[in-house]
Amino acid sequence: MTADHWGFVLSAYGIAAIALGAYWRHLCRRDRELTAQRSHAAQTAAHRRTNPVSPVQP
Amino acid sequence: MNRALGWLAAVGLAGGLVMAFGVAPREITQGNVQRIMYLHVPTVLVAYLAFAVVLVASIAYLWRRSPAADRLAHASAEVGVLFTGLTIVAGAIWGKPTWGTWWTWDARLTSVAILFVMYLGYLLLRGMIEDRERAARYSAVLGIVAALDIPLVHFSVYWWRTLHQPPSLLKPGPATMSPEILAALLVNIVAFVLLYVYFVAKRATVLRREENVPA
Amino acid sequence: MTYARRAWIVLWKDAVTERRAKATLNALLFFSLLLLFVFQFTLGGDRERLVAALPGLLWLSFVLTGLVGLGRAFLVERENDCWDGLLMTAGDKSAIYLGKVAGNVILMLLVEIILLVLFAVFFNVDIGQALPPLALILPLGTVGFAAVGTLFAAMTAHVRAREILFPVLLLPVQIPVLLGAVKATEAALAGEGLGGVTHWLQLLGAADVVYVVAGLLTFDALLEG
Numbered sequence: 378m379t380a381d382h383w384g385f386v387l388s389a390y391g392i393a394a395i396a397l398g399a400y401w402r403h404l405c406r407r408d409r410e411l412t413a414q415r416s417h418a419a420q421t422a423a424h425r426r427t428n429p430v431s432p433v434q435p
Numbered sequence: 436m437n438r439a440l441g442w443l444a445a446v447g448l449a450g451g452l453v454m455a456f457g458v459a460p461r462e463i464t465q466g467n468v469q470r471i472m473y474l475h476v477p478t479v480l481v482a483y484l485a486f487a488v489v490l491v492a493s494i495a496y497l498w499r500r501s502p503a504a505d506r507l508a509h510a511s512a513e514v515g516v517l518f519t520g521l522t523i524v525a526g527a528i529w530g531k532p533t534w535g536t537w538w539t540w541d542a543r544l545t546s547v548a549i550l551f552v553m554y555l556g557y558l559l560l561r562g563m564i565e566d567r568e569r570a571a572r573y574s575a576v577l578g579i580v581a582a583l584d585i586p587l588v589h590f591s592v593y594w595w596r597t598l599h600q601p602p603s604l605l606k607p608g609p610a611t612m613s614p615e616i617l618a619a620l621l622v623n624i625v626a627f628v629l630l631y632v633y634f635v636a637k638r639a640t641v642l643r644r645e646e647n648v649p650a
Numbered sequence: 651m652t653y654a655r656r657a658w659i660v661l662w663k664d665a666v667t668e669r670r671a672k673a674t675l676n677a678l679l680f681f682s683l684l685l686l687f688v689f690q691f692t693l694g695g696d697r698e699r700l701v702a703a704l705p706g707l708l709w710l711s712f713v714l715t716g717l718v719g720l721g722r723a724f725l726v727e728r729e730n731d732c733w734d735g736l737l738m739t740a741g742d743k744s745a746i747y748l749g750k751v752a753g754n755v756i757l758m759l760l761v762e763i764i765l766l767v768l769f770a771v772f773f774n775v776d777i778g779q780a781l782p783p784l785a786l787i788l789p790l791g792t793v794g795f796a797a798v799g800t801l802f803a804a805m806t807a808h809v810r811a812r813e814i815l816f817p818v819l820l821l822p823v824q825i826p827v828l829l830g831a832v833k834a835t836e837a838a839l840a841g842e843g844l845g846g847v848t849h850w851l852q853l854l855g856a857a858d859v860v861y862v863v864a865g866l867l868t869f870d871a872l873l874e875g
Contacts, residue, residue, distance in 0.1 A: 381467040382532040389471045389528040390452075393478070393521050397630070400517055404637045411644040497871050552822040560819065563810045573805050576868040577819065580798065583864055584823050587857050591826035594849060595833070 437640065440633045447626030451477075454619035462616075468532050473619055475525040477627035478518045479547060485515025485631060486554060486582055493578035496571060502646070503639075505571040508578055510638035512557050514631055519551040542589075542596040549588050553581045567646070653745050660749025665756075674719065675757065682715045682765045686772055700773055705835040708769060709791070709828060712762050713821075716792075719761070720754060720799035721816045724807045737873055747800065747869035751862070754796040755789070762788055775839075783838035790854040791831035797861035798823055804872045830854045 455473035462469035492508035495501060526544055527537045538544070557577050564570035612620075689707050693700055700707070736746060766784070770777045777784070802820050806812040830850040837847045844851065 380532070381461075383467060385468055385528050385532050386470055389474055389525045392524055392528075393474055396517065396521060400634065404634070404641060407641050408637070408644075411641065411648065414648060415644070497868065549822050549825055556815075556819045556822065560805075560809070560815065563815060569808075572871050572874065573809075576801070576805060576871055579868060580801070580823060580861075580864055583860050584826065587826035587853065587860070591829040591853055594853075595829050 437633065437636050440629070440636060444626065444629040444633045447622070447629045451619075451623035451626040454622045459615050459619035460613065465533055468529065471525055471529040473623045475522060475529060476620060477624045478525065479522040480624055481627045481631045482515050482519040482522055482547075482550065483585075484628065485511045485518060485635075486550070486585070488635075489515065489554075489557075489578045490582035493575035493582075496575045497579075502571070503643075505575070506639045506642040507635070508575065509561060509642060510635045512554055512561075512574075512578065513638060514634045516551065516554045516558060517634075518627075518631070519547060519554065522547055523551060540596065542593045545596070546589055546592045549592070550585065553584065557581060653742060656742075656745035657748040657752070660746050661752045664750070664753040674722065675760065678715050678719050678757070678761050679764060681718060682711050682761055683768060685711045685714060686765070686768055690772070697773065701775055704769065704773065704775060705832045705839055708766065708835060709832050711765055711769075712758070712792070713795070713824070713828065715761055715765070716758055716795055716799060717817050717820065719757060720796065720803050720820075721813065723750060723754060723800055723803035743870045743873050744866040746873070747804075747865050750804075751793075751796050751800045751865065754800055755792050758792045758796060759788060762792065777839065779841055780838040783844045784835065786844070786851070787831060787834045787838060787854075790834075790851065790858060791827055793858045794827035794854060794861055795824060797858065797865050801861075801865045801869060801872070804869065827854060827857050830857070 451473065455470050459470065459473065461467055488511040489508050492504045492511065496504040496508060523544070526547070530539060530544075531537050557574060560577055561570050561574050564573060689700070689711075693703065693707075736743070766777065766788075769775065799820055802816060802823075806816045806819070809815055830853045834844065834847045834850045834854070837844065
């Protein structure tokens, strides 16, 4: 009976899992970063609206 | 919507694994190493799907100048390159125990390698043009030329390998495709296509959101 | 002004510029001669091996010389601030593409013919009977190369790292043309005639048509900015 080479099978599937998983995590992280940026920008804009910088010296 | 797609892909992949290792039988001539086929064939089919989408999206962009078409082309090319790379790696790992060598210049592997390099070049071009609109236009032209080249690559490489060479290499599939093998293959193909759609949707969304970030 | 006339004008302008400067043709010839020397030194003195590899070496020389030559395809316009002139051309800009490709094909064919003769002389190969088939193969391969090369040269003209990006983009796409040209040249140099390689010639012809049509349709999009 021919040898089964399970090592090769697991390597192939393993590398695929790692590569696909890493890409997925990269996309999720980028998504989170963009959400954080957007909420930060929104917060800053809201802050500026409620606390306008006055050009006139008190 | 995208999250549901992600879960669907995950379920599909799990089902695919069950089919590949549980349901599909042990192949007669190659043994269990043949199970790599349930990974290798779906990834190459998804790669071709991805590049076909790049072609359509590129034509759509040049015709309509729609930013959505451009984002789709970009995302699909990126995911396509990923799956092409996986195809080559899985193919090489499969080849070592069955053919005795990591790499061989057979028609299939060579064609896929050329595909990989072409679309890697596409991503490189995109990375090197700062102006978004110009990058979209130029990559669309490259995407179209590369896709038109695919049949030419296939014929030339196939003739190059087979006309003066005896067909000496094992076919990737077993001698006959029993229903279980076919079913396992189909489940895995569907699962990987779902994964492709999920990845492209997510990547395109990231691209869209990146465009809205104030400089 | 008719389409054909516009293409002809571009070709004529390039030819006249070239005749006056002679820079490109001379440099390319010199470069290809040096390649010939390099092949002799790197592949050793074994004449049998060199002659056996001759089809591949010939097309390797053509490709390498072509990369250098085509990479400069829009250099004149770029360096002399004429790019905007191209952008402002009225009507169908693909006429410019046709003129450019024609010019590049002629330039490359000139270099290739001279190189072919030099190879025959330096490596003492009799190419007499191979000349009729080669008269068909060389243009078929060169048109395919120039068609995509001119398109990609326009694409990379304004991109960072254009010197490396141009060959990186062009070479993979050119593999079918390279394979076809080398296989057909093998048959020609072996004295077999073209009967056995008609499928390769058809592939070259198909590739030429596909590339030129694609170039004509997409060149406009490259020239918008």
